[in-house]
Amino acid sequence: MLQQRSRKFLCSLTSAVSSVPRSSFYQCRRAYSLHADAAVAKPKALDATKLSITKTTTPKTPLPSEELVFGRTFTDHMLSVEWTASEGWLDPQINPYQNLSLDPATCVFHYGFECFEGMKAYKDKQGNIRLFRPEMNMTRLNKSSARIALPTFDSAAFIELIAKFCKLEERFIPSTKGYSLYLRPTMIGTQRTLGVGPPGSALLFMIASPVGPYYPTGFKAVSLEATTYAVRAWPGGVGDKKIGANYAPAILPQLQAASRGFHQNLWLFGEEEYVTEVGTMNLFAAIINKETGQKELLTAPLDGTILEGVTRDSVLGLARERLVPEGWHITERKFTMKELADAAEEGRMLEVFGSGTAAIVSPVRKISWRGRMVECGLPEDKEAGPVAQRMKDWIEGIMYGEEEHQWSHKI
Amino acid sequence: MLQQRSRKFLCSLTSAVSSVPRSSFYQCRRAYSLHADAAVAKPKALDATKLSITKTTTPKTPLPSEELVFGRTFTDHMLSVEWTASEGWLDPQINPYQNLSLDPATCVFHYGFECFEGMKAYKDKQGNIRLFRPEMNMTRLNKSSARIALPTFDSAAFIELIAKFCKLEERFIPSTKGYSLYLRPTMIGTQRTLGVGPPGSALLFMIASPVGPYYPTGFKAVSLEATTYAVRAWPGGVGDKKIGANYAPAILPQLQAASRGFHQNLWLFGEEEYVTEVGTMNLFAAIINKETGQKELLTAPLDGTILEGVTRDSVLGLARERLVPEGWHITERKFTMKELADAAEEGRMLEVFGSGTAAIVSPVRKISWRGRMVECGLPEDKEAGPVAQRMKDWIEGIMYGEEEHQWSHKI
Numbered sequence: 079m080l081q082q083r084s085r086k087f088l089c090s091l092t093s094a095v096s097s098v099p100r101s102s103f104y105q106c107r108r109a110y111s112l113h114a115d116a117a118v119a120k121p122k123a124l125d126a127t128k129l130s131i132t133k134t135t136t137p138k139t140p141l142p143s144e145e146l147v148f149g150r151t152f153t154d155h156m157l158s159v160e161w162t163a164s165e166g167w168l169d170p171q172i173n174p175y176q177n178l179s180l181d182p183a184t185c186v187f188h189y190g191f192e193c194f195e196g197m198k199a200y201k202d203k204q205g206n207i208r209l210f211r212p213e214m215n216m217t218r219l220n221k222s223s224a225r226i227a228l229p230t231f232d233s234a235a236f237i238e239l240i241a242k243f244c245k246l247e248e249r250f251i252p253s254t255k256g257y258s259l260y261l262r263p264t265m266i267g268t269q270r271t272l273g274v275g276p277p278g279s280a281l282l283f284m285i286a287s288p289v290g291p292y293y294p295t296g297f298k299a300v301s302l303e304a305t306t307y308a309v310r311a312w313p314g315g316v317g318d319k320k321i322g323a324n325y326a327p328a329i330l331p332q333l334q335a336a337s338r339g340f341h342q343n344l345w346l347f348g349e350e351e352y353v354t355e356v357g358t359m360n361l362f363a364a365i366i367n368k369e370t371g372q373k374e375l376l377t378a379p380l381d382g383t384i385l386e387g388v389t390r391d392s393v394l395g396l397a398r399e400r401l402v403p404e405g406w407h408i409t410e411r412k413f414t415m416k417e418l419a420d421a422a423e424e425g426r427m428l429e430v431f432g433s434g435t436a437a438i439v440s441p442v443r444k445i446s447w448r449g450r451m452v453e454c455g456l457p458e459d460k461e462a463g464p465v466a467q468r469m470k471d472w473i474e475g476i477m478y479g480e481e482e483h484q485w486s487h488k489i
Numbered sequence: 490m491l492q493q494r495s496r497k498f499l500c501s502l503t504s505a506v507s508s509v510p511r512s513s514f515y516q517c518r519r520a521y522s523l524h525a526d527a528a529v530a531k532p533k534a535l536d537a538t539k540l541s542i543t544k545t546t547t548p549k550t551p552l553p554s555e556e557l558v559f560g561r562t563f564t565d566h567m568l569s570v571e572w573t574a575s576e577g578w579l580d581p582q583i584n585p586y587q588n589l590s591l592d593p594a595t596c597v598f599h600y601g602f603e604c605f606e607g608m609k610a611y612k613d614k615q616g617n618i619r620l621f622r623p624e625m626n627m628t629r630l631n632k633s634s635a636r637i638a639l640p641t642f643d644s645a646a647f648i649e650l651i652a653k654f655c656k657l658e659e660r661f662i663p664s665t666k667g668y669s670l671y672l673r674p675t676m677i678g679t680q681r682t683l684g685v686g687p688p689g690s691a692l693l694f695m696i697a698s699p700v701g702p703y704y705p706t707g708f709k710a711v712s713l714e715a716t717t718y719a720v721r722a723w724p725g726g727v728g729d730k731k732i733g734a735n736y737a738p739a740i741l742p743q744l745q746a747a748s749r750g751f752h753q754n755l756w757l758f759g760e761e762e763y764v765t766e767v768g769t770m771n772l773f774a775a776i777i778n779k780e781t782g783q784k785e786l787l788t789a790p791l792d793g794t795i796l797e798g799v800t801r802d803s804v805l806g807l808a809r810e811r812l813v814p815e816g817w818h819i820t821e822r823k824f825t826m827k828e829l830a831d832a833a834e835e836g837r838m839l840e841v842f843g844s845g846t847a848a849i850v851s852p853v854r855k856i857s858w859r860g861r862m863v864e865c866g867l868p869e870d871k872e873a874g875p876v877a878q879r880m881k882d883w884i885e886g887i888m889y890g891e892e893e894h895q896w897s898h899k900i
Contacts, residue, residue, distance in 0.1 A: 149594065149683025156593060178598070179588040182567060182696050183560065187589070187677055190601045190733030226737035227744065262683060266598055267737075272560025272673060272698060274769055276740050285593050287683060307725065314720030316738045322601030323734030326637035326678075327727045329687050333638065358685055 121166025124159060124231040126238035131246065134174035140250050143257055146290045148436065153247040153259070157239055158283040160268075161229045167282075170239050172246060175285065181270040185277050191267025192322040193222035196435045197388075198258040198289075199244045199489075201251045202479035207244050209487040210477045212237045214388045215263070222319040223265050227276035236263070240284065241489035247286055255478050256291035292437035297461040297470075299443035300341035300432075302356055304415055305331045306448065310345040310355065311383040317354075318382050325358075332357060342432075344415075344445055347383060351415040354378050359432030359440060360390035363418055364455075364465050366426035372407045373428065375465065379410040389433040389473070392485065396472050401465070418445070419452045429463025430454040438473050439466045532577030535570060535642040537649035542566075542657065545585035551661050554668055557701040559847065564658040564670070568650055569694040571679075572640045578693075581650050583657060586696065592681040596688050602678025603733040604633035607846045608799075609669040609700075610655045610900075612662045613890035618655050620898040621888045623648045625799045626674070633730040634676050638687035647674070651695065652900035658697055666889050667702035703848035708872040708881075710854035711752035711843075713767055715826055716742045717859065721756040721766065722794040729793050736769075743768060753843075755856055758794060762826040765789050770843030770851060771801035774829055775866075775876050777837035783818045784839065786876065790821040800844040800884070803896065807883050812876070826858050833863045840874025841865040849884050850877045 134154045141151055152175055159170045185191050195215040200208045216233030224230050240261065244251065251259040263284045267277030308331045310324070311317020317324060335343040342357035355361055360377060367374040375397050378384050397408045421427040430442040441462040445452040456463060462470075476483040545565045552562055563586055570581040596602050606626040611619045627644030635641050651672065655662070662670040674695045678688030719742045721735070722728020728735060746754040753768035766772055771788060778785040786808050789795050808819045832838040841853040852873040856863040867874060873881075887894040 147684075152594060175593070177590040178593055179590045182586070182589055182675070182694055183563060183673075183698075187597060187603055187675060188605050188673070188733060189736035190603065191737045192598055192601065194599050225741065227740040260683070262594075262599070264593070264598060272671070273558075274736055274740070274743075276744060283593055287594075309723050309725035312720060312723035312726065314718065315723065315726075321737065322599060323738055325600035325685055326602045326732065327734055329638040329685070330636065332685075333687060 121164065122168070124167040124170070124235040126170065126235045126242070128169040129172065129239060129242060130169060131172040132174065133246075136174075140288060143252050143254060143290055146252075146257075146288055148289050149260065149262075149287050151287060153250040153286045153288070155243070155246060156283055156285050157243045158281060159231075159239075161231075161280045161282065163278045167229075167231060172243060178281070178283075180268065183270050183272055184267070185269045185271065186266040188272065189267070189274060190321070190323045191226055191228060191277050191280075192264065193219060193226060193228065193320055194262060194264040194322075195219045195320060197261045197263070198435065198477075199251055199261060199286075200258045200477050200479075201253045204479070205253070206479060207241075207248060207251060207489050208477065208479050209237070209240065209244075209489060211388055211392065211485045212240065212487050214391065218320060218386055218388075219263060219265065222321050225316055225319050226321055226323075228265050228267055228280050231282065236282075237487070243284065243286070244489060250286065250288050252288055252290075255474070256294075258289055258477075260287045260289045262286065292440070297441055297466070299441040299456055299461045301339070301443055302342050302344040302445045303335035303338060303340040304346055304351075304445055304447040305335070305343045306346060306351070307331075309347060312347070313382055315383065318380065318384060318386055320385065324385075328358070338446070340446060346415055350412075352378065352412050353415055353418065354384060356432045356442070359434035359437070360385065360387040361430065361432055361442075362393060362465075363413070363421075363430045364428035364463065365418070365421040366428065367407065368420070368424070368426065370407070373405060374407045374409060375401060376409050376411065376413050378412060381412075387433060389435060389438060392473055393433050393439070393469050396469065397465075400472070415445075415447050415452075419447060419450060422452045422454065427453070427455040429456065429465055431463070431466040431469075433469075438470050441466045532575065533579070535578040535581070535646040537581065537646045537653070539580040540583065540650060540653060541580060542583040543585065544657075547585075551663075551699060554663050554665060554701055557663075557668075557699055559700050560671065560673075560698050562698060564661040564697045564699070566654070566657060567694055567696050568654045569692060570642075570650075572642075572691045572693065574689045578640075578642060583654060589692070589694075591679065594681050594683055595678070596680045596682065597677040599683065600678070600685060601732070601734045602637055602639060602688050602691075603675065604630060604637060604639065604731055605673060605675040605733075606630045606731060608672045608674070609846065609888075610662055610672060610697075611669045611888050611890075612664045615890070616664070617890060618652075618659060618662060618900050619888065619890050620648070620651065620655075620900060622799055622803065622896045623651065623898050625802065629731060629797055629799075630674060630676065633732050636727060636730050637732055637734075639676050639678055639691050642693065647693075648898070654695065654697070655900060661697065661699050663699055663701075666885070667705075669700055669888075671698045671700045673697065703851070708852055708877070710852040710867055710872045712750070712854055713753050713755040713856045714746035714749060714751040715757055715762075715856055715858040716746070716754045717757060717762070718742075720758060722758070724793055726794065729791065729795060729797055731796065735796075739769070749857070751857060757826055761823075763789065763823050764826055764829060765795055767843045767853070770845035770848075771796065771798040772841065772843055772853075773804060773876075774824070774832075774841045775839035775874065776829070776832040777839065778818065779831070779835070779837065781818070784816060785818045785820060786812065787820055787822065787824050789823065792823075798844060800846060800849060803884055804844050804850070804880050807880065808876075811883070826856075826863075829856070830858060830861060830863045833865065838864070838866040840867065840876055842874070842877040842880075844880075849881050852877045
């Protein structure tokens with residue numbers, strides 16, 4: 079029964095041998111759409127009210143919390159919406175989680191037409207499902223997709239679809255604090271041609287993976303290796319977009335760092351060796367400013383080379399609200415590796431941490447840079463500095479609805 | 490019958506709902522391999538002698554030559570070889586052309602684990618099938634895949650597989666000069682996990698599309714727009730690799746150029762506005778050198794930001810062999826847009842052309858740059874300069890075996 083439904087969803091495999099210049103995955107579904115909306119001429123906007131749901135007939139048992147591994151096991155269903163240049167967004171569907179069947183000439187396999195988001199659904203003590211600033215993820219996904227010639231969509235409509243999906247998969251959202259359902263909205267180009275050009279069709283889909291806390295037994299500070307031989311992003315490039323292109327090329331420097339015993343690599347930029355990002359996180363440094371003597375929480379500015387992290391923005395927002403009254407200066411500005419090393423040497427280094435959806439904050443103990451080891455201010459018996467600790471507590475409190483805040487989106 | 494065979498190849502769709510952290514596409518095939526090679530412990534090298542062929546039961550009729558569109562229609566079969574980190578390269582297969590069935594969490598959809606090659610098979614007057622410098626494509630594919638943490642393979646073994654594939658698909662290789670069978674070797678990461686890391690499994694596949702000449706009625710010189718607001722590649726980046734990451738971000742500047750009536754965009758680099766590449770081609774300029782008064786054929790050096798074009802290398806090789814005796818100076822060096830504009834203004838511009846597998850050479854009439862129009866030396870009634878014309882004739886002569894040359898690989 080499932081198999082039959084899957085086959086319909088994925089189209090007949092025999093169509094793969096046809097020579098029509100489109101993915102047969104798309105073709106098949108488009109045929110349905112044409113049948114239903116033959117009179118529509120203008121490309122349609124994404125419409126959450128058109129959602130159809132086909133439930134699985136073989137529901138899984140959610141794994142015990144202690145067996146969860148990030149991004150390895152998924153819920154019973156997936157959300158998908160097809161787009162074509164002529165018709166716009168077709169009717170959204172929730173179907174049993176299943177393979178994508180795509181012609182080997184599909185542009186996503188050749189030219190990197192892919193972008194995604196990482197976000198989470200949380201369950202609060204009252205049993206409500208909550209999202210954290212989902213409109214920021216939607217805005218970023220639209221910016222990413224537009225930059226690689228994929229379509230944009232109505233953010234509110236997709237958030238409505240995410241909400242419906244989360245309700246359907248509610249039993250996969252762990253109720254313990256620190257646990258959540260990781261959501262992965264993804265857009266891929268599905269046009270079937272080797273010609274390099276803007277895709278005439280695309281698929282927006284979302285899968286979901288239940289995940290545990292990044293630090294199940296409390297913080298573990300990481301060590302970083304500053305990468306001086308490879309560059310992640312550059313002015314006029316696409317380093318601020320969450321697109322596939324930014325990830326595969328980042329693996330080797332990560333493996334290089336790991337081979338020398340470091341958890342992550344730290345991306346520098348330019349002859350000045352500006353500090354940009356760490357692995358797949360934004361980076362914050364808390365120092366005593368040399369000139370002013372004031373406590374300063376620093377992060378690189380959004381100049382097009384930095385991923386526009388939702389957690390980064392949240393840390394900055396909370397810092398401006400809650401740390402400034404304590405005498406902190408909060409700055410988005412360029413700063414160099416040398417500036418960090420000097421701060422460490424002169425006793426002005428307070429703490430360093432990464433920020434991202436996976437860990438919220440990730441404290442840094444030390445950074446290897448050109449043969450030197452820059453200590454980041456953590457006492458040997460501590461795994462996190464006070465700013466990182468408070469940021470995690472504040473943000474998590476909002477995520478799980480312990481503090482009522484406009485950033486938490488109850489669904 | 491075909492459907493049954495396809496289903497076996499693509500694995501049972503029901504396995505998509507399992508929670509094992511690998512692509513089910515890969516899982517299914519690996520089971521066969523384990524059965525056959527249970528005793529093998531060391532990862533296996535690519536072995537062309539292990540090829541198995543399953544022919545289509547519904548062969549297509551090749552399209553008439555005049556209906557061929559680049560990369561839209563494909564031959565009856567596809568070549569594929571799976572790789573896993575523990576087993577190495579599994580036995581190669583030629584199967585009927587069909588869809589790839591991949592879990593939506595497969596890393597190729599999220600993190601850009603994909604690289605490819607563009608090459609062609611030609612039929613000479615004697616009916617032999619020929620490849621052009623295939624070892625260069627294999628070397629480049631290995632460099633591309635290694636840079637994005639995908640596996641490398643034995644070049645000679647894959648060329649042997651390509652040869653077997655071309656013989657099987659011989660009836661799809663047009664016999665008219667200028668026509669060919671475009672070959673697209675592609676490697677994708679197939680690991681099924683959202684964790685960002687080196688893929689534990691990959692698929693190397695090749696599809697083939699019969700193509701006509703880029704200029705069916707003779708050269709048509711193109712106009713370019715110099716892109717000053719976006720940057721294709723950076724030192725320390727991956728601009729010299731043929732990976733998906735370099736293509737999707739290049740579409741918008743191309744569309745921008747097209748919206749103002751230009752055929753392609755020209756990528757510049759840095760404040761100096763160095764000339765790097767045009768669209769998806771390398772660029773050559775023939776000028777009279779200001780200092781020496783000598784004829785100079787210029788192209789950007791392979792500094793890591795330039796695609797290492799096979800045609801680029803062939804143009805350079807032939808130029809050094811055949812143009813130097815005529816008094817030409819052949820140089821790989823950085824040159825700026827201003828240098829080109831000055832040459833045009835001072836009557837020292839001879840001609841400009843792109844080079845690539847699709848067109849061999851593509852003459853350029855003019856370049857729009859910061860509000861100026863730089864004329865590239867072509868008389869109004871000409872569509873190609875003499876260097877471009879001779880390069881095309883020389884290279885095509887070798888490709889089609891009219892001139893015996895070590896670059897032509899008879900299979």
